[in-house]
Amino acid sequence: MVEMFSSDTILHLEYGTKGETSTDEHRTSRKTSDGVDWLLAPYETKTINSVRVVGSVERNTTSFVHVRARLGPMSGSPTSKESRDIVLLIPMEIVVGF
Numbered sequence: 311m312v313e314m315f316s317s318d319t320i321l322h323l324e325y326g327t328k329g330e331t332s333t334d335e336h337r338t339s340r341k342t343s344d345g346v347d348w349l350l351a352p353y354e355t356k357t358i359n360s361v362r363v364v365g366s367v368e369r370n371t372t373s374f375v376h377v378r379a380r381l382g383p384m385s386g387s388p389t390s391k392e393s394r395d396i397v398l399l400i401p402m403e404i405v406v407g408f
Contacts, residue, residue: 311379312395314359318373320404324360365406375400 316323350356361375377398 311358313378316373316375318371320364321373322362322364324362363404367406368408369406371404373402373404
């Protein structure tokens with residue numbers, strides 16, 4: 311992940327995967343210096359960030375979370391030598407009511 315930010319001040323992004331551990335012994339060698347296993351098998355999911363809504367005012371809004379990630383070369387592909395960036399724009403409909 312290269313960068314992540316939100317479009318609204320009521321969205322708080324919490325980076326980190328504290329408390330998550332890998333149950334497979336063979337996967338420990340894939341961890342990076344920050345202790346996070348960033349390589350994923352096909353159809354595997356991983357929590358990379360949490361979004362908390364801090365609603366102090368009653369309102370309806372549409373907010374966005376912008377994620378830019380760098381993909382490394384595809385393993386096994388002789389033509390893919392360079393990494394590339396992808397951008398994900400995640401829309402969120404938020405209703406804060408009391």
